[in-house]
Amino acid sequence: MITAKQLFRWKAIVPLTMLLLLIGVVWVLLLDRLVERSIESYGTTVVGARVDLESADVRVREGVVVLRGLQVTNPDKPMTNLIQADEIVADVAMRPLLEKKLVVDTMAFRGVRFGTARETSGAVDPPSETSRELRAMIDQWAGLLQNPALQFSGLASAVDIDAVSPDSLRSLQLARGTTARADSLRAAWEAQLAALDPRDDIDTARALVSQLRNFNPLRLGPTGVANLISNSRSTLNGLGSVRSSLAAMDTTTRAGMTQLRGSLDQIATAQGADLAYARGLLQLPTLDSPSLSTSVFGDAVVQWFKPVMYWTQVVERFVPPGLNPRRHPGAKRARREGTDVSFPGGSPYPRFLLRHGEVDVVIGGEGAAAGAYAALVQGLTTDPAVYGAPTVVRVGREGAATGPRSLRASAILDHVNAPSSDTLSFAGTGLGLPTFELPMVNGRLILGQGTAQLDLARSGNRMAASVGWTANAVTWQRIGAEAQPTQDRTIGSRAWAEALLWDAVSGLRSVQIDVAFEGTLSDPRMTIRSNVGDAIAGALRAAIGQEIQRAEQRLQEEVTRLVSGEVVRAVSAVQALGADVAERVGIPLEQVERVEAELREELRKLGRLP
Amino acid sequence: MLTLVKLIQSLFKALNSEGTPGQVAAGIALGSIFGLTPLLSLHNLLMLGVIFVFSVSIPGAIIGSLVFAPVGFALDPVFDALGGYLLLDVSVLSPVWHTIYGTPVIPLTSFNNTVLLGSVVAWFALVWPIYFAARYGVRRYRETIYERIQRTKAYHFVKASKAYNVYRMFRP
Numbered sequence: 039m040i041t042a043k044q045l046f047r048w049k050a051i052v053p054l055t056m057l058l059l060l061i062g063v064v065w066v067l068l069l070d071r072l073v074e075r076s077i078e079s080y081g082t083t084v085v086g087a088r089v090d091l092e093s094a095d096v097r098v099r100e101g102v103v104v105l106r107g108l109q110v111t112n113p114d115k116p117m118t119n120l121i122q123a124d125e126i127v128a129d130v131a132m133r134p135l136l137e138k139k140l141v142v143d144t145m146a147f148r149g150v151r152f153g154t155a156r157e158t159s160g161a162v163d164p165p166s167e168t169s170r171e172l173r174a175m176i177d178q179w180a181g182l183l184q185n186p187a188l189q190f191s192g193l194a195s196a197v198d199i200d201a202v203s204p205d206s207l208r209s210l211q212l213a214r215g216t217t218a219r220a221d222s223l224r225a226a227w228e229a230q231l232a233a234l235d236p237r238d239d240i241d242t243a244r245a246l247v248s249q250l251r252n253f254n255p256l257r258l259g260p261t262g263v264a265n266l267i268s269n270s271r272s273t274l275n276g277l278g279s280v281r282s283s284l285a286a287m288d289t290t291t292r293a294g295m296t297q298l299r300g301s302l303d304q305i306a307t308a309q310g311a312d313l314a315y316a317r318g319l320l321q322l323p324t325l326d327s328p329s330l331s332t333s334v335f336g337d338a339v340v341q342w343f344k345p346v347m348y349w350t351q352v353v354e355r356f357v358p359p360g361l362n363p364r365r366h367p368g369a370k371r372a373r374r375e376g377t378d379v380s381f382p383g384g385s386p387y388p389r390f391l392l393r394h395g396e397v398d399v400v401i402g403g404e405g406a407a408a409g410a411y412a413a414l415v416q417g418l419t420t421d422p423a424v425y426g427a428p429t430v431v432r433v434g435r436e437g438a439a440t441g442p443r444s445l446r447a448s449a450i451l452d453h454v455n456a457p458s459s460d461t462l463s464f465a466g467t468g469l470g471l472p473t474f475e476l477p478m479v480n481g482r483l484i485l486g487q488g489t490a491q492l493d494l495a496r497s498g499n500r501m502a503a504s505v506g507w508t509a510n511a512v513t514w515q516r517i518g519a520e521a522q523p524t525q526d527r528t529i530g531s532r533a534w535a536e537a538l539l540w541d542a543v544s545g546l547r548s549v550q551i552d553v554a555f556e557g558t559l560s561d562p563r564m565t566i567r568s569n570v571g572d573a574i575a576g577a578l579r580a581a582i583g584q585e586i587q588r589a590e591q592r593l594q595e596e597v598t599r600l601v602s603g604e605v606v607r608a609v610s611a612v613q614a615l616g617a618d619v620a621e622r623v624g625i626p627l628e629q630v631e632r633v634e635a636e637l638r639e640e641l642r643k644l645g646r647l648p
Numbered sequence: 649m650l651t652l653v654k655l656i657q658s659l660f661k662a663l664n665s666e667g668t669p670g671q672v673a674a675g676i677a678l679g680s681i682f683g684l685t686p687l688l689s690l691h692n693l694l695m696l697g698v699i700f701v702f703s704v705s706i707p708g709a710i711i712g713s714l715v716f717a718p719v720g721f722a723l724d725p726v727f728d729a730l731g732g733y734l735l736l737d738v739s740v741l742s743p744v745w746h747t748i749y750g751t752p753v754i755p756l757t758s759f760n761n762t763v764l765l766g767s768v769v770a771w772f773a774l775v776w777p778i779y780f781a782a783r784y785g786v787r788r789y790r791e792t793i794y795e796r797i798q799r800t801k802a803y804h805f806v807k808a809s810k811a812y813n814v815y816r817m818f819r820p
Contacts, residue, residue, distance in 0.1 A: 054700040136752035374724035376763030385750030
């Protein structure tokens with residue numbers, strides 16, 4: 039029998055207590071470092087670039103955490119900080135900490151700056167899996183928006199009509215297919231009609247109707263009357279069966295005709311696409327201003343917008359709607375990290391919540407951005423469904439150092455229920471606008487200061503955004519060597535094109551660019567309108583409008599010649615079949631129905647039918 | 649270094665005056681949790697208390713943790729899969745996880761980490777087999793190997809040296 043003395047090691051109580059105390063002291067001493075590393079690690083995972091923190095000061099008894107020297111690297115520019123804050127003071131709720139949840143009641147940022155230079159690169163090598171995945175998605179999105187460069191080479195040579203292969207014209211293929219299908223349907227229906235020929239049944243029924251109308255029982259006798267009635271009933275049944283078959287066939291043929299007429303509509307649409315395709319083969323420049331604007335600015339604008347898309351995807355990834363269990367990478371350690379699974383529905387506290395945050399930013403100097411800004415963040419959380427309200431961010435300019443300037447920005451991230459939705463709105467005047475490299479015009483457009491506007495609405499996987507820049511004192515710079523007078527400047531040559539475009543745009547001092555994005559990540563669309571596109575279109579029209587028009591007209595004639603014969607055949611085949619079907623199915627059906635009704639009526643008069 | 653060794657040695661001498669095969673085996677079985685599961689976890693602090701308070705062999709616990717540490721590393725992928733299965737795929741357990749996720753203190757154990765949960769569950773499944781195997785092993789060791797070692801010249805030489813003191817730390 040083991041006694042309590044044998045079972046317990048009483049002497050160990052004191053050393054154990056001391057050991058636990060030691061562990062407690064070490065934990066308290068290391069808590070600051072622990073918090074610092076947790077913020078750096080989680081921040082780096084979310085941002086996709088290094089997040090550095092100089093120090094963290096956790097005052098457990100006061101429920102206050104003070105973070106100093108926060109630097110968040112811009113993932114697109116590893117030597118630049120997205121945001122830098124000298125000090126962040128957070129008032130932390132203590133009860134949720136026991137559940138390993140961080141609920142910050144208020145948070146104040148001091149000494150916030152944007153776009154500051156870093157001493158060391160903030161790139162993460164290798165980047166986190168999430169970051170890689172998101173970047174791949176955004177690159178794919180950008181790839182789908184790639185714009186064809188303006189083509190001028192077609193102008194240099196005579197229009198090569200032979201380049202248009204009939205086999206590559208979709209309308210031609212559709213027309214051939216439609217004719218073949220019409221022929222095939224005609225053959226099938228004719229075979230069915232032959233088997234179903236109702237003429238004999240109609241004639242027999244008409245004869246019986248006539249006999250019944252002239253009915254004389256004395257002359258026919260009892261046997262004759264019985265035979266007449268029996269024949270009439272039997273014919274009536276036969277007519278019912280023929281009528282059902284004809285009605286079924288009528289339905290089938292109508293459906294077939296609807297499909298064939300649909301094919302004719304498709305042919306009409308395909309003809310337009312064929313013309314555009316053939317035009318592309320000839321490498322003729324478009325004279326349409328939006329298309330020109332998209333060709334000139336498309337790639338540069340997509341590159342500019344990529345970070346916006348990246349951040350919307352980051353928000354979507356790290357703040358999913360609903361209460362389903364979520365997976366996050368486990369904390370780094372010598373052992374395998376594993377996956378942390380959170381169960382948002384199990385706790386009244388989100389994993390992270392910032393109830394109310396205030397950011398005061400003062401940008402000094404006389405620059406365009408100089409002034410005092412105030413930002414307000416409400417309900418920033420990792421589990422919006424637990425918090426139950428959207429995250430709201432508002433930024434405003436409280437006072438400007440130079441000139442009348444304005445800036446307003448707001449964002450509402452509603453991830454409470456699926457599908458999640460985000461709206462973002464930004465507008466400002468007197469801002470530093472981007473500079474675009476435009477290889478097509480062999481130049482650089484420096485927008486300088488001006489007005490910028492961005493509106494974005496995302497719901498589920500659909501997104502619509504508009505971006506606008508207006509600048510009234512732009513500068514144009516050559517990015518390559520100017521074409522030498524000795525170079526070939528014939529129409530369609532590269533030197534000719536560059537000179538034409540440069541001359542068209544370099545005189546512009548006011549530039550307006552309006553961009554619209556819509557669609558999904560896998561099916562995006564972009565439209566750009568700009569006075570730069572108008573200027574290029576005007577210059578092109580003046581220089582080569584007539585050549586293009588002539589080439590296009592020849593092209594249209596050739597495409598029409600190749601396609602029209604087959605299209606006419608298809609249309610005729612469908613129309614003839616339609617008329618034939620109406621005559622051979624519709625009319626007999628009508629006749630059967632009529633004679634059936636007459637026969638039924640005569641039998642009813644004899645009192646042989648209810 | 650020697651001071652530290654002596655300190656530990658004296659601590660063990662004081663705490664482990666008797667060491668039956670059962671006590672050593674219990675120490676190994678309980679200590680194996682330090683090797684099998686991620687070391688810096690709240691449950692390991694609790695287990696440290698249990699080992700200290702109950703009269704199990706502390707050198708045995710050290711041996712258990714050292715022997716099973718490489719096993720833990722090797723089995724991490726299995727623990728990861730097991731923990732993931734329990735946390736996400738067993739619907740019967742879902743209400744349990746939701747409840748304890750919102751219960752104070754328990755989330756501090758990181759039970760919701762796949763590797764940690766998988767390794768703790770595996771340790772619960774293995775603790776008795778480890779105990780019985782260790783008890784058998786210690787008995788066999790004392791009856792055969794330890795007797796033979798005691799008769800060797802090298803043993804007497806080592807016994808006379810300081811190295812023996814270190815060895816005694818790990819002897820039951």
